[in-house]
Amino acid sequence: MLKLDFHPSGRHFLQIPGPSPVPDRILRAISYPTIDHRGPEFGALGLKVLDGIKKIFQTRHPVIIYPASGTGAWEAALVNTLSAGDKVLMYETGHFATLWDKMARSLGLQPEFLGLPGIEGWRRGVNAPMIEERLRADTHHEIKAVCVVHNETSTGVTSNIAAVRAAIDAAGHPALLMVDTISSLGSADYRHDEWGVDVTISGSQKGLMLPPGISFNALSPKAIEASRHATLPRSFFGWSEILEMNKTGYWPYTPNTNLLYGLSEALDMIETEGLQNVFARHKRLAEACRRAVRAWGLEIQCVDAAVYSPVLTGVMMPDGIDADVVRRNTYERFDISLGAGLGKLRGRMFRIGHLGDCNDLTLVGALAGCEMGLKISGVKIAASGVLAAMEFLGDQVVPPLVKS
Structure with missing residues (x-):
């Protein structure tokens, strides 16, 4: 009988733009x-x-x-x-x-x-x-x-x-x-x-x-x-x-x-969180993710800042780099799933989801996996995107936690 071992230790980072992680x-x-x-x-x-x-x-x-x-x-x-x-x-x-x-x-x-x-x-x-x-x-x-x-x-x-x-x-x-x-x-x-x-x-x-x-x-x-x-x-x-x-x-x-x-x-x-607070959280995480991509020296797929998505960020790969190879290396080494490029963008980009049950530490962990995956895939990065995201998130004022 075929035995399937899904993520034997720790929690898998499901960072595709849906399905998103389901809270306990x-x-x-x-x-x-x-x-x-x-x-x-x-x-x-x-x-x-x-x-x-x-x-x-x-x-x-x-x-x-x-x-x-x-x-x-x-x-x-x-x-x-x-x-x-x-x-x-x-x-x-x-x-x-x-x-x-x-x-x-x-x-x-x-x-x-x-x-x-x-x-x-x-x-x-x-x-x-x-x-x-x-x-x-x-x-x-x-x-x-x-x-x-x-x-x-x-x-x-x-x-x-x-x-x-x-x-x-x-x-x-x-x-x-x-x-x-x-x-x-x-x-x-x-x-x-x-x-x-x-x-x-x-x-x-x-x-x-x-x-x-x-x-x-x-x-x-x-x-x-x-x-x-x-x-x-x-x-x-x-x-x-x-x-x-x-x-x-x-x-x-x-x-x-x-x-x-x-x-x-x-x-x-x-x-409980408040719908407007949910929207603000997604905007904050999206901006942190984009700052990480820019720090890496990579291009964001969306070229119009007025319509950046708060749900996901598309990361374009340099010429000669297959985004699907980066995704596979990152998955196999660090147990993180990233979205593939689809249709006209196949192999040219990967997608980082930051939606649903996601917070600052979830995103920082995901970006760390991406950064390590990029390095082992031979992508030259300009600076640490993780640090850029952490600096931004650390300066943000967020609504206090609601205590029941």
Whole structure:
């Protein structure tokens, strides 16, 4: 029988930008005995998480919770609001925007992929004026939705969603706005209602600190109305029956009860820390990470400081250095997982995740592993990034710990 020895001593450093480490108290919550998903105890749990998740999306409107990955939530957003042959404007910011575009095509939609050419578009955020210009040209309003990624997990770029909403409004266009927040929800400031988003897509395994297996659609009234006229086939993902059952805390199918226990615990943890404090912590850790990369003398993948991600940092390798070799050496020697470069960036960069259950010491340890991994891989570094990060973090004023 094949024997697998996963990380025999110490704790593995899971520093990919999702799935992120799951805190012990969430793991304990997930281990509770499974209960009757039609009983009164479950109804109370359902109502709690359905209400609590609205606060994370910063919405007063319904949020649907699926027992699915983020990919399922992508599909749910499209099939509930659109019909076969509908035109959709999608903006290319990286690998996951590309995959969403591919899905739209497979569902019988007609996506138009907008963006800057080559790798340049993967190093910057959404260009809202380009969206406005394209929508102004669509005088017959054939484009039914605009789809963008808030935080592109493959690149370390966080786009300005308020600017996208303003561009749609300036063009006087009725298209729905759909936004992927799979890697930003619970880590970066995101405002579903204030920014006028119609469908927000997200997942459980990143800022919410859960294992993979839950995904979300946050809805606007406009999106719900569009679903009444959309004709793409949907059954499992259909909003109407779920929304009706959710009124009393239940689902029309068997939900993932134990992950909902974990979600309840995660919502409690975020509420205790304070959502704004969570955002500030992620910004602080991201800046420390970027200072480390600069001290090493390496290039940050995102070239626009205005859209640096608080969730992850992409680290570009010098010419002649394969980023995947660096990742492998770092993993094998120091038991730390780093994100690979995807798509156009394969082999050219690695990604350091600093999201979810992460604090100053977690990041410093991760940067130490990266620094040692770079050295043994033959990458010449200018100075210690660990020291640069420590100096920055040591000077920061952070909110006091909350004592229960």
